[in-house]
Amino acid sequence: MKKAFHILIVDDEADMRDSLRDLLNNEGYQVSEAANGILALQKIRENSIDLIISDILMPEMDGLTLLKKVKETDSDAAVILITGYSSIQGAIEAIKFGAEDYFTKPFNVIEIKKTVERIYNSRNLIRKNEMFKQEILRKEFPGIIGRSEAIHNVLEHIKNVADSNVSVLITGESGVGKELVAQAIHKSSLRNKEPFIPINCAAVPKDLLESEFFGHEKGSFSGAINRKYGIFEIAHKGTLFLDEIGEMPFELQAKLLRTVETKQLRRIGGSEIIEVDIRILCSTNRDLKQDISDKKFREDLYFRLATYTILVPPLRERRNDIPLLINNFLKKKGILDLKINENLINLMMSYDWPGNVRELENVLERLLIISKGKMIELKHLPQEILETPENNDSGFTEKAANRIKSLEEIEKEHIMKTFNRCEGNKVKTAQVLGIGLKTLYRKLEKYQKEN
Ligand SMILES: Nc1ncnc2c1ncn2[C@@H]1O[C@H](COP(=O)(O)OP(=O)(O)OP(=O)(O)O)[C@@H](O)[C@H]1O
Ligand SMILES: [Mg+2]
Structure with missing residues (x-):
């Protein structure tokens, strides 16, 4: 069986490529070849390459330039350069620019085998560790999909705060999954058997918010026909999630701060002091620091709530998660055998998703309807995704030119x-x-x- 380790050999001399290829093939590695640096870069973009072995002296693009260019891509391939005796200086330079090692000509077969094996083993170990870590995280937070570095960071943050009672402010653009993060914190906290109560501060009419939060006694104002318990009481022992905290009216912020600090409250029109044990999470997609300087948000409340902050990055900063999110969405819908054109996934990965995961879910929902359960085709995609500038292969198609603004x-x-x-x-x-x-x-x- 072939080893899951893909090596790219780059050399302008076919003989050299052949002998290296045979050698490495015999060792069980998967091997590809490129005759120059430009073709190599193309291969690196299209395949997941683990190791590049490249000659230094080549026409068009020399090995050092190739090395630098590889380091600029998001490929994490290791690079070994091959040098003739005369360019040993180049080899030293190569190490400085991040090459893993270098071979001198003529080749020493044993040395090559050993070096490649060493890189193979260390990469394998890293990969196994990574997979193991992700497996653990995935088990702990089943609702949050993603393997990107960005999501990984978010999961780490969740782990850091889950066990404590610290208030957490979750920030990020609309639709990135802030509420999902709040739920994950609650689920992995010691309070997970108690209620998780979300309230959207923007959705409740301002004049009802106070009663919504703190409750009221019967007859405390016209319309208060019965006693009402506020969410602080309802969430007692559990977690309260204040969604869109930035929309909280300024007048109410002082009262909220008092309750958060003293863990005590009084219902509107009531005299009894009620003790509550609450953990508070909140979220916002506003710039609260700006709101503070605009005197729309109290600084003291901010510091009380944002003891720890978690920024959930936008989807365009974790494009590699898009295929997983698509799969997950289809699975949630119970669709297991749907075919999706691969180009379509690529298009979706290069679109910027201003509405983030929520927008992705809406688009998928629409695609399912339009494609009527058959294969989803490019033509089914909404215009804005088809027209992403990078999505026009020819570069400056007329459509793209029309779209680009002055x-x-x-x-x-x-x-x-x-x-x-x-x-x-x-x-x-x-x-x-x-x-x-x-x-x-x-x-x-x-x-x-x-x-
Ligand atoms: N990493 C993820 N894995 C799976 N589903 C996700 C992920 N992130 C977001 N979603 C889904 O995307 C949708 C929007 O997420 P959510 O409501 O948590 O976003 P939000 O940041 O609170 O948005 P808003 O700012 O509009 O309140 C939900 O259906 C959620 O399940
Ligand atoms: Mg939300």
Whole structure:
């Protein structure tokens, strides 16, 4: 049986390639060849290569340049360079740039076998360790899918905080899985037999939030027909997840802080002091530090809640997880035998997913409907994914050219967005944008004329 270890031999001389290939093939490795550095880079991009053995002296692209280029890709292939006696200096340089080792010509067969075996063994060990670690993490947090470094970090953070009672602020763009992380913290904490109570601070009308949080006594205000228990009481002994904490009205923040600090509360209209034992997790996709300087969020509350913060990275920073997420989604739907065009997965991996995992799930949901259970084809994809600039092989197709915006357009969009965000306040807009007030006036006037 072949070893799961893929070696790429790069040399412009066919004889050299042949003899190395035969040697390594006999040792059971999987071997590919490339006649120059450019072809090699292409192979590295298309295959998962574990080791590159490359000549230093080659026309077009020399071995050192190839080495540097490999280190710039996300391939983690080890590199061995082959040098003639005269370029031993080059070999020393190679080690400096991250080559694993070098061979001198003429070859010493035993030395080659040994060196390759050493790299094979150490890579195998790392891989086994990695798999073992991931297996453990996956078992512990079954809901969170992903093997990327980015997700791995998040899982490590969850592990760090799970056992303690510390408040955790989970940040990240919309749809990245913040709530999933909160659930995972709860599930792996000592409170996991007690309730996990999520509340979305943006979804409850402002005037009802106080009662939602702290409860009220019968007759405490018109409409308070019965006693109501707030979520602090309901989540007693468990975990309270305050989703979109940035939307919490400023007036209520002081009261929340008091309860969080003293672990005591009083229902609206009540006199009894109620003790609660709560762990608090919260999430936001806003920049709370900005909200603090804008006096929309209390700094003391922030520090109390964000004792530990976990940033869940956007999907575009962990594209390698996309195939897994797709599989997982299909599995959740009970679909096991659906065929997906491989190119389509590639397209999905190069799209930026502004709506993150939630957007991915929505697109898949739509694809399932459109493809009617048959093979999912490229034509089923939504336009925005097909039109991702990198997704046009020919580079500058007409469509892509039409889509690419001029700098001026982007500037206009950015200025108008900021202007709206600053609620039409020109002084503030100019400050935020770092431009003079006069310049802003001039630009706004121009846009007005254009419209
Ligand atoms: N790593 C992941 N593995 C599996 N499913 C995921 C992952 N991340 C997110 N999801 C799924 O994506 C959807 C959105 O996740 P979630 O609601 O946790 O995001 P969010 O960050 O809280 O979003 P919002 O900011 O809009 O509240 C959910 O259906 C969730 O199950
Ligand atoms: Mg959420």
